[in-house]
Amino acid sequence: MGANLLANHAEAVAMILFGIGFSNLLLQKNLIKKIIGLNIMDTATYLFLAEKGYIEGRVAPIVVDNVTSVGAYINPVPSGLVLTGIVVSVSVSALMLSLTIRLYRRYHTLDIDEISTLLKKNEKA
Amino acid sequence: MSFVQNFPFFSILLSLGSGVLTSIMNKTVARIWNTFILIVIGAMSAVLFVYLLGTGESFIFMMGHFPAPWGNEIRAGVLEAGMALFFCIVMLFSIKGGQEHIDSQIEESKVNLYYIMINLLLSSLLALIYANDLFTAYVFVEINTISACGLIMIRQNGHTIEAATRYMIMSALGSGLLLLGICILYDITGHLLMSNIKESVAALAASGQYRVPLVAAIGMICVGLAVKSALYPFHTWLPDAYGYSTVSSAAILSSLVSKGYIFLLIKIFYRVIGFDVIVGSNVLNVLFVFGLIGMIMGSVKAIQENDIRRMIAFSSVAQIGYIYMGFGLGTAAGIVASVFHILSHASTKSLLFISGVGLTDASGESKRFDDLVGSGFRNPVAGAAFTIGACSMVGIPLFSGFISKLLFAQAAVHDSLAKMLPTLICLAVSTILNAIYFMRTVICIYTPVQKKGKMEAEFPVKKNSATYNTVLVLMIALNMVLGCTSQVIVNWINMGLAMFG
Numbered sequence: 001m002g003a004n005l006l007a008n009h010a011e012a013v014a015m016i017l018f019g020i021g022f023s024n025l026l027l028q029k030n031l032i033k034k035i036i037g038l039n040i041m042d043t044a045t046y047l048f049l050a051e052k053g054y055i056e057g058r059v060a061p062i063v064v065d066n067v068t069s070v071g072a073y074i075n076p077v078p079s080g081l082v083l084t085g086i087v088v089s090v091s092v093s094a095l096m097l098s099l100t101i102r103l104y105r106r107y108h109t110l111d112i113d114e115i116s117t118l119l120k121k122n123e124k125a
Numbered sequence: 126m127s128f129v130q131n132f133p134f135f136s137i138l139l140s141l142g143s144g145v146l147t148s149i150m151n152k153t154v155a156r157i158w159n160t161f162i163l164i165v166i167g168a169m170s171a172v173l174f175v176y177l178l179g180t181g182e183s184f185i186f187m188m189g190h191f192p193a194p195w196g197n198e199i200r201a202g203v204l205e206a207g208m209a210l211f212f213c214i215v216m217l218f219s220i221k222g223g224q225e226h227i228d229s230q231i232e233e234s235k236v237n238l239y240y241i242m243i244n245l246l247l248s249s250l251l252a253l254i255y256a257n258d259l260f261t262a263y264v265f266v267e268i269n270t271i272s273a274c275g276l277i278m279i280r281q282n283g284h285t286i287e288a289a290t291r292y293m294i295m296s297a298l299g300s301g302l303l304l305l306g307i308c309i310l311y312d313i314t315g316h317l318l319m320s321n322i323k324e325s326v327a328a329l330a331a332s333g334q335y336r337v338p339l340v341a342a343i344g345m346i347c348v349g350l351a352v353k354s355a356l357y358p359f360h361t362w363l364p365d366a367y368g369y370s371t372v373s374s375a376a377i378l379s380s381l382v383s384k385g386y387i388f389l390l391i392k393i394f395y396r397v398i399g400f401d402v403i404v405g406s407n408v409l410n411v412l413f414v415f416g417l418i419g420m421i422m423g424s425v426k427a428i429q430e431n432d433i434r435r436m437i438a439f440s441s442v443a444q445i446g447y448i449y450m451g452f453g454l455g456t457a458a459g460i461v462a463s464v465f466h467i468l469s470h471a472s473t474k475s476l477l478f479i480s481g482v483g484l485t486d487a488s489g490e491s492k493r494f495d496d497l498v499g500s501g502f503r504n505p506v507a508g509a510a511f512t513i514g515a516c517s518m519v520g521i522p523l524f525s526g527f528i529s530k531l532l533f534a535q536a537a538v539h540d541s542l543a544k545m546l547p548t549l550i551c552l553a554v555s556t557i558l559n560a561i562y563f564m565r566t567v568i569c570i571y572t573p574v575q576k577k578g579k580m581e582a583e584f585p586v587k588k589n590s591a592t593y594n595t596v597l598v599l600m601i602a603l604n605m606v607l608g609c610t611s612q613v614i615v616n617w618i619n620m621g622l623a624m625f626g
Contacts, residue, residue: 041301099290
């Protein structure tokens with residue numbers, strides 16, 4: 001257990017970061033802090049993928065100097081997944097930020113619970 | 126390779142491409158084009174469905190000339206083609222039924238954006254149905270979320286923006302878990318294609334290696350998709366999103382978007398992890414418990430509502446609970462019942478939303494029950510359609526809701542005692558609760574207005590457009606077809622699930 005943890009310390013860090021991001025996204029009231037949480041969570045997943053895809057002593061799979069043996073390169077798929085994931089998370093963050101701006105312009109607060117209370121009040125009035 | 130086998134790829138590409146084209150069209154052209162595309166994709170899915178029923182086996186379509194472990198694949202069987210066809214039909218009905226509201230409630234310049242979102246949503250649903258690659262599925266899950274968010278907030282008011290924000294937060298949590306689950310699965314198996322992962326998972330399960338990461342990955346994927354499809358207690362965004370968005374969006378969101386995620390989950394059960402491993406991991410028991418709680422709590426919340434749209438929305442929470450309860454039974458019969466309930470709920474819920482809006486229109490746009498009194502007389506077609514939808518939800522024979530309740534009960538009886546009793550009790554309680562709030566609504570809309578003078582003058586009889594009436598009649602017909610030819614449909618579902626194998 002202890003030895004495993006030491007060997008996989010980067011993965012452990014990724015999981016802890018994921019937890020931090022996840023709980024921020026779930027529990028923070030402030031919308032901006034929620035979005036920061038979202039980004040920490042996504043980045044933690046990419047750290048996990050990147051760490052899993054890297055093998056000590058090998059290089060990115062771009063052929064230079066005619067080295068074609070498989071043993072010289074890492075698997076490009078995890079890096080590709082990270083890139084795809086970054087694109088997805090950029091668009092999700094952009095959408096969340098634009099929603100936040102709209103809410104802020106209407107209600108002059110970033111607190112999602114306060115916005116809900118205001119909405120309920122308006123309904124009754 | 127037969128030409129028909131290109132159809133899954135064509136449908137996805139056609140709806141994606143038409144989204145781009147729609148952006149340069151004006152409102153009227155976009156509307157006609159969108160209808161045309163939906164009909165074409167529906168027809169292609171129908172042809173594919175008939176073809177697959179004929180051949181009796183699924184096929185794999187290679188994307189981009191790279192063979193199996195490297196390239197991307199899509200795969201089609203009877204269940205996939207049938208779902209695609211059904212989704213197209215329900216989407217077409219939902220849009221046509223809410224057409225007047227799309228035109229009146231959405232800003233003039235944004236109407237073609239609405240159709241772009243519809244196209245995007247359709248293409249992501251089709252991709253979720255056909256994808257044979259987990260990471261592709263993840264990307265389309267996100268596209269689905271973003272386009273659904275667009276559908277909610279296209280009608281701009283405080284409620285929809287808040288609902289869209291809450292929806293995005295919940296969805297981001299769900300997709301975070303899903304992504305991490307997929308990454309761990311990729312990490313321990315080394316594959317992203319569903320069939321390859323299944324082989325590796327079977328080997329891992331047999332050898333007992335990586336047991337904890339495997340269970341963790343299964344748990345994260347299941348919980349992630351459950352959060353995204355609004356399983357109780359992750360439903361907080363749902364009533365506002367369905368209650369205040371334009372009616373077509375509400376119908377599409379409740380009947381299709383959440384079902385897309387659930388269909389992906391079924392595919393993951395059968396095609397990625399393998400059903401025996403899933404049952405062995407006990408994750409399904411967690412879904413079972415939350416499904417049961419959702420069935421009861423959704424109905425209780427619906428009874429407390431005083432707003433017809435929000436009431437229908439809370440009823441969705443209960444119905445999603447039914448579907449997860451079916452998964453939780455952990456038998457093939459339970460899954461069949463759940464798949465049937467996906468069809469039954471999608472057809473009934475869109476009918477309820479579309480007919481509900483006819484009733485509120487006949488009551489001065491008010492959604493409160495006090496104002497809805499007698500609206501069944503002011504808008505007879507919508508009143509009749511709502512009554513039929515309500516009967517189907519409660520589970521009256523002839524309609525689809527009865528069959529799904531019957532299938533759930535049959536599946537439960539053949540299960541172990543520990544699962545049979547709670548399932549049957551919750552089914553009974555939930556049915557009674559359903560009856561309470563739906564029958565209350567039906568009685569309300571058919572109560573003659575008291576002759577106290579002004580009420581009747583305020584709300585005149587509503588004249589529906591011909592399209593609206595036709596759509597309602599077709600939706601009722603769809604519901605009754607599901608209810609009356611259930612044996613054939615259940616056979617098809619069984620055949621489709623066997624093809625997953």
